[in-house]
Amino acid sequence: xxxxxxxxxxxxxxxxxxxxxxxxxxxxxxxxxxxxxxxxxxxxxxxxxxxxxxxxxxxxxxxxxxxxxxxxxxxxxxxxxxxxxxxxxxxxxxxxxxxxxxxxxxxxxxxxxxxxxxxxxxxxxxxxxxxxxxxxxxxxxxxxxxxxxxxxxxxxxxxxxxxxxxxxxxxxxxxxxxxxxxxxxxxxxxxxxxxxxxxxxxxxxxxxxxxxxxxxxxxxxxxxxxxxxxxxxxxxxxxxxxxxxxxxxxxxxxxxxxxxxxxxxxxxxxxxxxxxxxxxxxxxxxxxxxxxxxxxxxxxxxxxxxxxxxxxxxxxxxxxxxxxxxxxxxxxxxxxxxxxxxxxxxxxxxxxxxxxxxxxxxxxxxxxxxxxxxxxxxxxxxxxxxxxxxxxxxxxxxxxxxxxxxxxxxxxx
Amino acid sequence: xxxxxxxxxxxxxxxxxxxxxxxxxxxxxxxxxxxxxxxxxxxxxxxxxxxxxxxxxxxxxxxxxxxxxxxxxxxxxxxxxxxxxxxxxxxxxxxxxxxxxxxxxxxxxxxxxxxxxxxxxxxxxxxxxxxxxxxxxxxxxxxxxxxxxxxxxxxxxxxxxxxxxxxxxxxxxxxxxxxxxxxxxxxxxxxxxxxxxxxxxxxxxxxxxxxxxxxxxxxxxxxxxxxxxxxxxxxxxxxxxxxxxxxxxxxxxxxxxxxxxxxxxxxxxxxxxxxxxxxxxxxxxxxxxxxxxxxxxxxxxxxxxxxxxxxxxxxxxxxxxxxxxxxxxxxxxxxxxxxxxxxxxxxxxxxxxxxxxxxxxxxxxxxxxxxxxxxxxxxxxxxxxxxxxxxxxxxxxxxxxxxxxxxxxxxxx
Numbered sequence: 001x002x003x004x005x006x007x008x009x010x011x012x013x014x015x016x017x018x019x020x021x022x023x024x025x026x027x028x029x030x031x032x033x034x035x036x037x038x039x040x041x042x043x044x045x046x047x048x049x050x051x052x053x054x055x056x057x058x059x060x061x062x063x064x065x066x067x068x069x070x071x072x073x074x075x076x077x078x079x080x081x082x083x084x085x086x087x088x089x090x091x092x093x094x095x096x097x098x099x100x101x102x103x104x105x106x107x108x109x110x111x112x113x114x115x116x117x118x119x120x121x122x123x124x125x126x127x128x129x130x131x132x133x134x135x136x137x138x139x140x141x142x143x144x145x146x147x148x149x150x151x152x153x154x155x156x157x158x159x160x161x162x163x164x165x166x167x168x169x170x171x172x173x174x175x176x177x178x179x180x181x182x183x184x185x186x187x188x189x190x191x192x193x194x195x196x197x198x199x200x201x202x203x204x205x206x207x208x209x210x211x212x213x214x215x216x217x218x219x220x221x222x223x224x225x226x227x228x229x230x231x232x233x234x235x236x237x238x239x240x241x242x243x244x245x246x247x248x249x250x251x252x253x254x255x256x257x258x259x260x261x262x263x264x265x266x267x268x269x270x271x272x273x274x275x276x277x278x279x280x281x282x283x284x285x286x287x288x289x290x291x292x293x294x295x296x297x298x299x300x301x302x303x304x305x306x307x308x309x310x311x312x313x314x315x316x317x318x319x320x321x322x323x324x325x326x327x328x329x330x331x332x333x334x335x336x337x338x339x340x341x342x343x344x345x346x347x348x349x350x351x352x353x354x355x356x357x358x359x360x361x362x363x364x365x366x367x368x369x370x371x372x373x374x375x376x377x378x379x380x381x382x383x384x385x386x387x388x389x390x391x392x393x394x395x396x397x398x399x400x401x402x403x404x405x406x407x408x409x410x411x412x413x
Numbered sequence: 414x415x416x417x418x419x420x421x422x423x424x425x426x427x428x429x430x431x432x433x434x435x436x437x438x439x440x441x442x443x444x445x446x447x448x449x450x451x452x453x454x455x456x457x458x459x460x461x462x463x464x465x466x467x468x469x470x471x472x473x474x475x476x477x478x479x480x481x482x483x484x485x486x487x488x489x490x491x492x493x494x495x496x497x498x499x500x501x502x503x504x505x506x507x508x509x510x511x512x513x514x515x516x517x518x519x520x521x522x523x524x525x526x527x528x529x530x531x532x533x534x535x536x537x538x539x540x541x542x543x544x545x546x547x548x549x550x551x552x553x554x555x556x557x558x559x560x561x562x563x564x565x566x567x568x569x570x571x572x573x574x575x576x577x578x579x580x581x582x583x584x585x586x587x588x589x590x591x592x593x594x595x596x597x598x599x600x601x602x603x604x605x606x607x608x609x610x611x612x613x614x615x616x617x618x619x620x621x622x623x624x625x626x627x628x629x630x631x632x633x634x635x636x637x638x639x640x641x642x643x644x645x646x647x648x649x650x651x652x653x654x655x656x657x658x659x660x661x662x663x664x665x666x667x668x669x670x671x672x673x674x675x676x677x678x679x680x681x682x683x684x685x686x687x688x689x690x691x692x693x694x695x696x697x698x699x700x701x702x703x704x705x706x707x708x709x710x711x712x713x714x715x716x717x718x719x720x721x722x723x724x725x726x727x728x729x730x731x732x733x734x735x736x737x738x739x740x741x742x743x744x745x746x747x748x749x750x751x752x753x754x755x756x757x758x759x760x761x762x763x764x765x766x767x768x769x770x771x772x773x774x775x776x777x778x779x780x781x782x783x784x785x786x787x788x789x790x791x792x793x794x795x796x797x798x799x800x801x802x803x804x805x806x807x808x809x810x811x812x813x814x815x816x817x818x819x820x821x822x823x824x825x826x
Contacts, residue, residue: 082628189636205635220792221599221673221696222620223789224601224789225601228602228789237653239652241651243449256634258634260634260677260682260686263710267674269671270694280682281634283634346683351635352635353636354635376636
């Protein structure tokens with residue numbers, strides 16, 4: 001069995017952390033100077049590992065194996081949130097690097113081709129999931145032209161200034177690229193709560209984002225008796241338990257819904273709110289359930305409007321994101337590897353967060369694997385994972401990667 | 414019986430409206446250039462009515478009668494909200510002017526002294542109720558030194574620039590000032606709903622303003638199962654019905670409470686709120702009830718904290734404002750006048766809004782009288798009252814004013 005080198009893995013991961021290190025966390029926004037510097041370093045490490053490495057026309061780093069035959073792509077992203085952790089994305093990329101090295105070092109696996117990717121802007125500093133979208137063949141020219149970061153810098157200008165604008169963009173290679181593996185930290189607390197070390201991802205959940213706007217009558221909070229008020233805020237608050245009840249009837253243990261923001265208008269203590277907005281997000285692995293939840297919401301809205309005295313309007317904030325099922329045979333490879341390396345220490349679970357894998361799955365079979373996040377924390381400076389879990393996860397991923405490629409060789413022989 | 418002149422009343426009221434007229438509304442913020450111009454005009458009209466008029470050291474306009482004997486002060490404020498109506502405050506001041514004129518014109522009442530006041534900054538552009546506070550003898554020097562408007566102008570500088578800073582401040586005259594009458598628009602919809610024309614105010618309600626801060630755990634909205642969340646926003650929403658239930662048990666028909674503002678932190682759709690603030694105001698004419706409501710809230714907070722998993726903290730935003738009972742004998746004068754002028758067309762009612770009268774009541778007997786607000790609307794450009802109601806209200810106030818002063822003369826003879 002292929003063996004990864006935990007020390008080499010952790011050394012590279014800590015070196016990457018030094019680019020943008022801020023206390024225990026990392027600030028390495030996509031295409032920032034420190035991100036560009038880390039990409040140069042990463043491309044250099046890929047070259048040392050025998051990969052042909054490029055930083056492409058959108059900023060993705062891609063290390064292409066010189067081996068012939070079917071190739072597995074292992075990757076994730078090294079850009080971070082504005083207050084990011086050191087492992088979110090970064091860990092999966094360095095896993096890829098270490099697995100490419102480890103396979104090359106073992107005679108039984110030295111013929112196997114692993115390409116390693118650090119996509120760009122998964123976190124949406126300019127345009128979320130840009131690198132993986134470009135890789136699968138989406139036209140990203142419009143995003144590049146229109147996208148700006150919070151400081152108002154244009155993506156096109158930033159790529160130009162970095163000398164990347166004219167470079168070719170790395171694309172999916174049909175026939176050669178046979179599978180995609182994205183190892184990642186869990187970013188939630190399920191593995192820790194279950195006392196497990198490895199999560200084999202079944203599905204990346206879909207999500208819907210909606211706004212409910214309640215319209216009543218703005219009034220003086222002192223002179224308007226309770227009985228004649230049309231308080232939009234009170235109506236919003238009264239709506240939520242009905243929604244919770246309807247969703248609970250439809251939900252399974254993995255369904256989640258969140259009211260992340262409430263705005264009362266005018267937001268003054270002395271004024272009965274005349275309007276109130278509630279922003280709702282819900283996620284589930286099952287597309288039919290997501291639709292059933294939205295239908296239930298529409299029914300509640302209809303009932304609420306029939307009842308009065310405050311009206312409510314439901315609008316979609318963003319395009320719905322459909323659930324993406326991970327490739328079953330690849331997930332089984334991960335499960336077998338986990339069973340071999342960490343027997344009894346793994347579970348199957350959905351991914352509640354979005355990942356590049358949901359984009360890559362549009363062009364080839366894709367799978368994901370999780371290691372535990374301490375306290376379930378992510379997108380925060382204190383994000384962390386036990387070193388033993390980091391090493392274990394890489395060994396599981398390497399074992400699975402070898403098996404995936406060996407199966408491809410077997411099919412072709 | 415003294416008779417007011419409705420045409421003269423409405424002409425003056427409309428002339429005052431022209432200072433700061435904006436569509437159907439008025440923008441005449443305290444001590445703004447247009448407000449200062451209107452004060453010059455008002456002082457002139459007072460002089461023409463035989464009053465000795467001054468604009469005092471805080472900007473209040475005070476027209477002092479030259480008659481000897483007990484004097485009734487009639488007044489309100491002519492400054493407006495940022496988007497104000499034409500009658501809020503202004504009507505009561507012009508009532509005073511018209512009543513002073515009408516009493517002087519009738520032989521039976523020509524000896525009666527009415528002083529007319531337009532206080533300053535009732536609406537709190539710089540420092541709420543400034544004029545009445547100065548009149549009753551509060552030290553307002555600190556307010557003058559520290560207060561600024563939304564544009565950051567200092568009250569002290571504005572008074573200086575207007576040439577008012579060095580002037581004497583008008584003060585309550587013990588022995589001479591025997592009563593205060595403040596006629597006002599209702600600013601609510603109770604008179605209209607009851608089909609009545611005159612409201613005799615029993616009490617100006619007290620109010621309390623509190624903040625409830627819920628503290629849970631910020632988490633990823635996709636990866637955090639519902640069962641392990643500590644969602645501060647959901648806790649806030651769950652708290653409100655318990656509060657409504659507790660308040661409803663304590664309330665009478667006039668008790669009001671309002672959640673005017675809710676802030677979820679961080680306010681992102683993808684993040685389970687880790688903190689949530691709710692701003693609460695409640696008002697009642699009964700001080701014991703206000704305390705009982707606050708006690709009930711404290712009990713709920715204790716229960717909520719005992720229960721978990723989200724904690725809540727209750728803090729006072731501002732000094733509680735105690736209810737102020739209107740002087741019973743003066744209210745009876747208003748009631749008798751209403752019965753004479755508009756039999757069956759009046760009710761007794763509390764004032765849900767704050768007024769200068771609650772301050773003036775600290776130095777002398779005070780009373781208030783309301784006329785209907787169309788649609789209950791106030792603090793809005795479309796605020797209005799039927800001209801027939803404006804005229805009727807002034808006649809009731811004049812009749813009551815004469816009776817109040819005649820009673821004082823009778824006492825002293």
